[in-house]
Amino acid sequence: MDPSRAKNFIPPSDDNTPIGTLSPASAIAQSFTNVMMESVIADLNSSIDAPFEPAPAPMIKKDQIADLEEVPHGILRQAKKLDDYEFPVHRLKKKLTSENKIPLIIVACGSFSPITYLHLRMFEMAMDSINEETRFEVIGGYYSPVSDHYRKQGLAKSTHRVRMCELACERTSSWLMVDAWESLQHEYTRTAQVLDHFNEEINIKRGGVETPTGEKIGVKIMLLAGGDLIESFGEPNVWKDEDLHHILGNYGCLIVERTGSDVRSFLLSHDIMYEHRRNIMVVKQLIYNDISSTKIRLFIRRNMSVQYLLPNSVIRYIQEHRLYKGSEPVKQVMGSKE
Ligand SMILES: Nc1ncnc2c1ncn2[C@@H]1O[C@H](COP(=O)(O)OP(=O)(O)OP(=O)(O)O)[C@@H](O)[C@H]1O
Numbered sequence: 263m264d265p266s267r268a269k270n271f272i273p274p275s276d277d278n279t280p281i282g283t284l285s286p287a288s289a290i291a292q293s294f295t296n297v298m299m300e301s302v303i304a305d306l307n308s309s310i311d312a313p314f315e316p317a318p319a320p321m322i323k324k325d326q327i328a329d330l331e332e333v334p335h336g337i338l339r340q341a342k343k344l345d346d347y348e349f350p351v352h353r354l355k356k357k358l359t360s361e362n363k364i365p366l367i368i369v370a371c372g373s374f375s376p377i378t379y380l381h382l383r384m385f386e387m388a389m390d391s392i393n394e395e396t397r398f399e400v401i402g403g404y405y406s407p408v409s410d411h412y413r414k415q416g417l418a419k420s421t422h423r424v425r426m427c428e429l430a431c432e433r434t435s436s437w438l439m440v441d442a443w444e445s446l447q448h449e450y451t452r453t454a455q456v457l458d459h460f461n462e463e464i465n466i467k468r469g470g471v472e473t474p475t476g477e478k479i480g481v482k483i484m485l486l487a488g489g490d491l492i493e494s495f496g497e498p499n500v501w502k503d504e505d506l507h508h509i510l511g512n513y514g515c516l517i518v519e520r521t522g523s524d525v526r527s528f529l530l531s532h533d534i535m536y537e538h539r540r541n542i543m544v545v546k547q548l549i550y551n552d553i554s555s556t557k558i559r560l561f562i563r564r565n566m567s568v569q570y571l572l573p574n575s576v577i578r579y580i581q582e583h584r585l586y587k588g589s590e591p592v593k594q595v596m597g598s599k600e
C-alpha cells in the first residue's frame with residue numbers, strides 16, 4: 263500500500279527544515295530519540311553506578327561465557343582511598359584443578375581510558391594460548407589501571423577508569439577482576455613494583471594457592487601486554503634495565519601481537535628480552551582486533567557511536583559522567599599510536 267494514503271500520514275513540510283530535523287508532529291519520535299541518545303539499551307531506568315543489590319540475580323554457571331550485561335556476578339567494588347583498600351580475591355580460584363599444572367595469575371597494566379572489548383579479548387586470547395601451549399592453570403586475571411600521576415593524554419580520573427574496568431569485568435566476564443592498588447598510590451608506580459605488589463598479596467600474604475592434595479604452592483605472575491607496550495622496552499629512558507630484568511626474569515610476559523607490529527623480530531633484536539625469551543610468550547591474534555581507546559575518545563567527542571566497541575555498561579558510565587567530552591587536542595588524539 264502507498265503509505266501516503268494512510269489515515270495518519272503527515273506530508274513532509276514544505277518549509278526549509280533541513281533533512282533529519284523532526285517536525286513538531288514527530289514529538290514522540292523526538293522523545294524516543296532523546297532517550298536512546300542518553301542511554302544505551304540495558305537498564306534504562308536505573309543509574310549505572312547505583313549500589314549493587316545482590317538479591318535475585320539468577321545463578322550463573324561457573325564457565326558461562328554468555329553476555330552477562332544484565333546479570334552481575336561476583337561483585338566487589340574497589341576502595342576509593344588507599345586506607346580502605348583490600349586486595350580483590352572474589353573470583354580467584356581457591357584450589358588448583360589439576361595436580362600437574364602450575365598456577366598462574368595474569369596482570370594487565372595500562373591506562374584503560376576507557377576499557378574496550380580489545381582489552382577484554384586480550385585475556386581470552388592469552389587464556390587460549392596458555393591452555394593450548396603450556397602447563398599453566400590460570401587461577402585469576404586482573405586489570406591494574408595506572409594512577410592519575412601517569413599524566414598521559416586522555417586519562418580520565420582513576421576512580422572513573424577503575425569503575426569502568428569493574429563494570430566491564432562484572433558484566434561481561436566470570437573470572438576477571440580489577441585491582442585499584444596502583445591507581446590509589448600517591449605517586450606513579452613502575453610496572454615492576456606493581457607486579458611485586460601482586461606477588462606480595464598472593465604469594466607472601468596468602469602463601470600461594472592450594473593444590474588438589476591440600477598443600478600450598480607458589481603462583482606464577484605474568485604481565486599481559488600488547489606489542490606496542492613491549493616495543494616501548496626499546497625506547498630510551500622509558501624502562502630501567504633492572505626493571506626489565508626483574509619483570510622478564512622473575513615474572514614473565516604474555517605479549518598480544520598488535521596489527522602491524524612484528525613482536526617476534528623485536529624479541530630477537532632486544533638483548534634483555536632475548537635473554538629471558540623462555541619466560542615470554544607471544545599470543546597470536548587469530549582474529550585481529552585493533553580497537554583503540556584513543557579513537558574511542560575521539561568518537562565520543564564527535565558524538566559518534568561507540569556501540570559494540572566497548573561494553574554497554576561502560577558506554578552508559580561514560581554518558582552518565584560525561585567523560586571524554588573535554589579538551590583533548592585532536593592532533594594529540596590522532597597522535598603517534600595511530
Ligand atoms: N590493538 C592492540 N593490540 C594489542 N594490544 C593492545 C592494543 N591496544 C592496546 N593494547 C594493549 O592494551 C594494554 C592497555 O593499553 P592502554 O590502555 O594503556 O593503551 P591503549 O589501549 O593503546 O590506549 P590509548 O589509545 O589511550 O593509548 C597495553 O598492554 C596495550 O599494549
Ligand SMILES: NC(=O)c1ccc[n+]([C@@H]2O[C@H](COP(=O)(O)O)[C@@H](O)[C@H]2O)c1
Nearest residue numbers: 371372373408452453454491500501502
Ligand atoms: N618504567 C615502567 O615501569 C613503565 C614505562 C612505561 C609504561 N609503563 C606502563 O605501561 C602501561 C601502559 O603504558 P602506555 O599507556 O603509556 O602504553 C602503564 O601501566 C604504564 O605504567 C611502565
